[in-house]
Amino acid sequence: MRSVLVGRDRELAALVGYLDDVQQERPSIVLCRGEPGIGKTRLAEELTVVAGDRDIPALWGVAVESEGAPPYWPWRQLLRGAVELVGIAEVNEDLARLAPDVFGGPQPTLEATASAEDRFRLFDAVARLFREITARSPLVLVLDDAHWADRPSLLLLQHLARTVRDERVLIMVNHRDTEHEHAAYFADLVREPITRQLDLTGLTEQGVAMHLASVVGHDVTPGDAQQVHLLTRGNPFFVGEVGRVLPAGKVAGGLAPVTANVREAIRSRLSRLSPGAVTLIHAASIVGREFSTTVVAQMVGATSMSCLSSLDEATAAGLVETGSIPGGHNAKKRRSDGRWQSEGPDLVVWAFFRSGGGRSGLIVRHRRAPNAA
Ligand SMILES: Nc1ncnc2c1ncn2[C@@H]1O[C@H](COP(=O)(O)OP(=O)(O)OP(=O)(O)O)[C@@H](O)[C@H]1O
Ligand SMILES: [Mg+2]
Numbered sequence: 001m002r003s004v005l006v007g008r009d010r011e012l013a014a015l016v017g018y019l020d021d022v023q024q025e026r027p028s029i030v031l032c033r034g035e036p037g038i039g040k041t042r043l044a045e046e047l048t049v050v051a052g053d054r055d056i057p058a059l060w061g062v063a064v065e066s067e068g069a070p071p072y073w074p075w076r077q078l079l080r081g082a083v084e085l086v087g088i089a090e091v092n093e094d095l096a097r098l099a100p101d102v103f104g105g106p107q108p109t110l111e112a113t114a115s116a117e118d119r120f121r122l123f124d125a126v127a128r129l130f131r132e133i134t135a136r137s138p139l140v141l142v143l144d145d146a147h148w149a150d151r152p153s154l155l156l157l158q159h160l161a162r163t164v165r166d167e168r169v170l171i172m173v174n175h176r177d178t179e180h181e182h183a184a185y186f187a188d189l190v191r192e193p194i195t196r197q198l199d200l201t202g203l204t205e206q207g208v209a210m211h212l213a214s215v216v217g218h219d220v221t222p223g224d225a226q227q228v229h230l231l232t233r234g235n236p237f238f239v240g241e242v243g244r245v246l247p248a249g250k251v252a253g254g255l256a257p258v259t260a261n262v263r264e265a266i267r268s269r270l271s272r273l274s275p276g277a278v279t280l281i282h283a284a285s286i287v288g289r290e291f292s293t294t295v296v297a298q299m300v301g302a303t304s305m306s307c308l309s310s311l312d313e314a315t316a317a318g319l320v321e322t323g324s325i326p327g328g329h330n331a332k333k334r335r336s337d338g339r340w341q342s343e344g345p346d347l348v349v350w351a352f353f354r355s356g357g358g359r360s361g362l363i364v365r366h367r368r369a370p371n372a373a
Pocket of ligand 2: 041145
């Protein structure tokens with residue numbers, strides 16, 4: 001059963017406001033970002049429910065990680081939805097090249113080799129189509145998992161961002177801020193006047209208590225809520241996973257239960273890191289909740305210098321936290337602003353390795369560091 005939405009009143013109110021604007025011919029693009037499992041897709045689903053209550057259709061295009069996905073994959077899904085919505089009979093040659101499966105055209109020319117002029121024509125055809133549709137009805141488009149979108153799809157989105165004027169369209173674009181391939185693109189997109197940004201962060205302790213209660217079907221103790229908040233940093237996906245195993249036992253010893261879903265989620269995040277960064281996090285997890293780069297470098301047989309770049313990579317992917325870590329007591333270093341900072345594996349990642357999750361394929365030279373926890 002689906003859990004009750006908690007702790008997103010502000011974000012949902014903002015989206016409803018943008019929907020009001022769209023109905024007044026003020027279009028917008030909402031760039032919603034956050035780590036995996038933080039609730040981007042869920043928020044978009046809630047938006048489509050509100051839109052549905054107003055008889056505003058919502059179309060979805062979801063980018064996929066697979067390299068085998070055809071060009072413009074998310075847009076093809078959106079265009080298919082658009083065609084079903086308004087029943088387009090006429091075959092537009094440009095649209096047919098972009099989405100032959102939708103518009104019954106010949107096989108597309110490879111986008112990578114298309115000229116800028118050619119591409120502009122394609123984009124303009126899409127813009128005109130949405131202009132026609134939104135003249136009849138406001139429209140919500142959701143482009144989910146945009147961090148996996150192919151470059152041409154992102155360029156098409158950028159074209160719309162720059163050309164849309166008074167169309168009644170709200171485009172919600174979800175992307176993970178732990179994936180950096182298109183980071184510069186999203187930074188550009190956010191500068192377009194039509195774009196608004198929504199940053200999703202973890203639920204508060206109270207939000208965690210409510211989410212847990214909704215998942216387990218009864219209230220949880222404040223102690224459990226506090227513990228789970230600490231373990232998960234309020235990530236709704238992780239909270240939900242902890243909730244699934246809570247009735248069977250308490251959150252023991254400050255160690256997050258690592259369910260099969262959590263294991264899968266972490267494996268998938270680790271799989272996008274370089275082997276050096278994965279080995280570093282694994283080694284750091286053996287040391288404990290805080291680690292010194294020098295110690296970890298010794299463990300993995302690398303130089304401190306090369307460990308620093310792996311550490312940057314792991315931190316950018318959100319798998320290592322910097323800042324003051326609860327219960328931490330050593331390995332702090334002075335930052336350039338004079339304050340003390342510590343580094344440690346994300347708690348759930350730490351629990352993953354502690355539960356043996358990373359055993360296969362990972363080699364750490366020495367099982368225990370000199371000051372291992
Ligand atoms: N505010 C919330 N209240 C209750 N449940 C939530 C909330 N946000 C998300 N969830 C639930 O948490 C899980 C993960 O959310 P979701 O799939 O939306 O994350 P995401 O940010 O889209 O992750 P990904 O980057 O992996 O696609 C889902 O089961 C969702 O229903
Ligand atoms: Mg999602």
